[in-house]
Amino acid sequence: KQEVTQIPAALSVPEGENLVLNCSFTDSAIYNLQWFRQDPGKGLTSLLLIQSSQREQTSGRLNASLDKSSGRSTLYIAASQPGDSATYLCAPGDAGNTPLVFGKGTRLSVIA
Amino acid sequence: DAGVTQSPTHLIKTRGQQVTLRCSPKSGHDTVSWYQQALGQGPQFIFQYYEEEERQRGNFPDRFSGHQFPNYSSELNVNALLLGDSALYLCASSLNTGALKNGYTFGSGTRLTVV
Numbered sequence: 419k420q421e422v423t424q425i426p427a428a429l430s431v432p433e434g435e436n437l438v439l440n441c442s443f444t445d446s447a448i449y450n451l452q453w454f455r456q457d458p459g460k461g462l463t464s465l466l467l468i469q470s471s472q473r474e475q476t477s478g479r480l481n482a483s484l485d486k487s488s489g490r491s492t493l494y495i496a497a498s499q500p501g502d503s504a505t506y507l508c509a510p511g512d513a514g515n516t517p518l519v520f521g522k523g524t525r526l527s528v529i530a
Numbered sequence: 531d532a533g534v535t536q537s538p539t540h541l542i543k544t545r546g547q548q549v550t551l552r553c554s555p556k557s558g559h560d561t562v563s564w565y566q567q568a569l570g571q572g573p574q575f576i577f578q579y580y581e582e583e584e585r586q587r588g589n590f591p592d593r594f595s596g597h598q599f600p601n602y603s604s605e606l607n608v609n610a611l612l613l614g615d616s617a618l619y620l621c622a623s624s625l626n627t628g629a630l631k632n633g634y635t636f637g638s639g640t641r642l643t644v645v
Contacts, residue, residue: 422572452633461536461620462573462636469631507572511633517563517586518622518634520572 420445420510422521430527431498439493439524441508446489448510453482453493456505456523465506466493498528534623534637542643543611549642551606555623556635561585562604563634564596565620573620579604580626608642616644 421444431437441451450469454462466482468475468491474483481494491508505525509518535554543549555562561580565573575588579598598604602623608615618641622634 450633454636459618459639459641461534461638462622464633464635467633517575517578517588518573519575522570522572 420512420519422508422510422519424506424508424521424524426524427522428525428527430529433498433500433528433530435498435528436494436496437498437526439495439506439526441491441493441521443489443491443508443510443519445510445512446486447512448486449513450511451482451484451491452509452511452518453480453491454507454509456507458505462507495526498526500528500530502526502528534621534635536619536621536637536640538640539638540641540643542645545611545613545644547611548607548609549611551608551619551621551640551642552603553606553621553623553637554603555621559623559625559635560602561624561626562598562602563622563624564604564606565622566590567618567620567639569617576606611644613644616642618642 425440452467453465466475468484479496484491505523507523537552563578564576567573577587582598593609595607618639620639621637624634
């Protein structure tokens with residue numbers, strides 16, 4: 419059974435800092451991994467989707483890496499802004515339409 | 531291109547009542563999954579519908595049931611509501627043959643409060 423852990427649970431940084439969010443998963447037999455952003459009380463917005471054959475995926479100031487064999491993924495946010503404040507969730511995908519398994523996420527606060 | 535649409539956005543129900551939540555998938559998607567997210571927790575999988583049938587189910591009681599219509603839209607029904615059913619309910623759509631490549635798209639959720 420897939421289990422996902424995200425560290426840290428919460429993070430507060432001053433505006434402009436670069437930061438790294440960590441995601442670990444127990445079953446490395448995954449096909450992809452998706453990073454999401456969630457604003458308070460809102461739905462999930464997909465940020466990046468990394469295929470198991472890829473090691474990195476970039477979108478703007480965001481860069482996600484995947485080390486499938488060690489069961490780890492990181493989300494790097496460059497030059498953080500107050501608008502980046504949200505909860506970030508990762509979800510490994512096993513196969514086809516296998517349900518996503520989530521951790522509790524990392525709650526990020528970027529202080530102006 | 532419309533994303534995933536959920537209705538209503540907020541709902542207040544009394545313990546013991548029944549509730550129906552609705553979801554329209556992203557255009558071109560044919561698979562709908564439902565998740566429950568309690569405050570401070572990650573989303574938990576309830577069930578998934580494809581070709582109008584429940585294909586997979588998480589660890590939720592039979593009070594939770596669903597339906598998928600020919601146009602791929604879906605409903606989540608919860609009977610005999612308990613206080614513990616208060617949560618954000620999320621709908622996610624995907625393409626059966628493309629989830630690996632394109633991932634899942636989530637709606638904005640329905641906030642259910644049981645009093």
